[in-house]
Amino acid sequence: MKTIIPSLLAVALTATFNAHAATPKDTLVIAQSTDDADSFDPAKGFELTSVQAFTNIYQRLVQSDPQNPTDLQPTLATSWQAGSDNRSLTFELRKDAKFASGNPLRPEDVIFSLGRVVKLNLDPSFILTQLGWDAKNVDTFLKKVDDNHVQISWTADVSPTYVLSLLSAPVSSIVDEKTVMANAKNNDFGNQWLATHSAGSGPYQIRKVVMHEVVLLSANPTSPAGAPKLKNILIKNVPEPAARRLLLEQGDADIARNLGADQIASLQGKAGVKTEAIPMASLYYIQFNTGANDTLKNPALWEAARYLFDYQGIANELLKGQFDVHQTFLPKGFLGALNDTPYRFDPEKAKAILQKAGLTNVSFKLSTSNQPPYLDIAQALQGSFAKGGVKVEVVPGLSSEVSTNVKAHKYQATLNAWGADYFDPNTNAASFAYNPEDGSKTIAYRSDWHTPALNKQVLAATAESDPAKRVALYQQMQRDVLKNSPYVIGMQAKNLIALRDNLQGYVQGINPDMVYYAQVTK
Secondary structure, eight states, X not given: OOOOOOHHHHHHHHXXXXXXXXXXXXXXXXXXXXXXXXXXXXXXXXXXXXXXXXXXXXXXXXXXXXTEEEEEEESSEEEEEEOTTSSEEEEEEOTTOBOTTSOBOOHHHHHHHHHHHHHHTOGXXXXXXXXXXOTTTGGGGEXXXXXXXXXXXXXXXXXXXXXXXXXXXXXXXXXXXXXXXXXXXXXXXXXXXHTTOOOOOSSEEEEEEETTTEEEEEEOTTOTTOOOSSSEEEEEEOOOHHHHHHHHHHTSOSEEOSOXXXXXXXHTTOXXXXXXXXXXXXXXXXXXXXXXXXXXXXXXXXXXXXXTSOHHIIIIIISTTSXXXXXSSSOTTSTTOOOOOOOOOOXXXXXXXXXXXXXXXXXXXXXXXXXXXXXXHHHHHHHHHHTTTXXXXXXXXXXXXXXXXXXXXXXXXXXXXXXXXXSSTXXXXXXXXXXXXXXXXXXXXXXXXXXXXXXXXXXHHHHOOOHHHHHHHHHHHHHHHHHSXXXXXXXXXXXXXXXXXXXXXXXXXXXXXXEEOTTOBO
């Protein structure tokens, strides 16, 4: 059957190839790479393009305030009450809430939405299975109280505060059960259909998806979030940053995302354009495999390496504002994040530390992706470590190959990046400071670093309900890891974007899903 592309989509695609074709007044046109997307089902989509769309298509029971992300606001829920045993939450649902289909929000939709995530068991499902849920038992933890209340319970030793954070993640988006199941095939809970369709209550809904080419969203005027300002959002796949910059400069796009420092520099002073550098919850760090040899498991090497990372030179000179210096495992902007930066580039101090420990002729292989900025950073580190007498052999490779080798402990050191999976400090604490020795592929596991004391602190923090006490636990963990661990955390990334200067109301936050289109005007 021949696919009929909506007229707006056809016009917009044509505009890609015509210089100076103004974007429609009622449509926000975005140029970015969408090659990563393979599904717009919130139970599966875990890639940047997908999660950026979810906040605009779907709603959750609770969500972060765009202006203050650590503050969770009622969304499809109006209120909630923790059980006396701190192992349940009962939510009151918005009585006026409807999906884009016109179907009213019901407790059954909440139960279906969370349950299907666990039963499908796709990549993002681990966020909810932390609660002790699995495909066989999840239905026993999700209960309709009455037509306006739903109860969610769990067995894991975690606090209601932590559970609320998990329920604010994109994977916890609430879908319209009636619409989804009407399109289900072979007991897939609608997964195949939702890959290119939507069944949400957000300010927009999917009108058309041509995977890896274009995503067209249209307004949902009956959204509980309120009607959006613009009628359409058009996201065009433009793989090359230079091409994205050109479309923006010519007026053929309203927003160009994920630009490099060179593209941003070339846009400075251009009429009709403004640029932004938005902090991201993405940390770049060196990680040592402590099981590779005796030198790499020596804490003296870890300490010396902290003085051989040229933080300022890489962040400010090499990468020209794409990064901020950041040395702790919680990104700036997260609850409890420490912004302490006690280490500086000091080759002589590093030499003294190595000499005192009896470490001579130190060398190691540094595996990293062959893509920028990884390779650029690795080569800069090769030079800065050499000034401290440490020989670094850079071993570039495909990102997938590097990741596979690191997970299998087939490496000596790696330069990598880590992004937050959900907006809660545990997402990084459970990676950098947790190795339960059960095969969980945390960063600590990949470093072959055994952390029994830190494990206890991580578990205690997820069980703690008092916000101040919880912050104190995460801050102590950050200090411990900063002082003595097989990582050198060096920088926090920024997302470099450019916008037409007539655009107002665009908001983008620290986490990948925190992209908000509803209030954008031209």
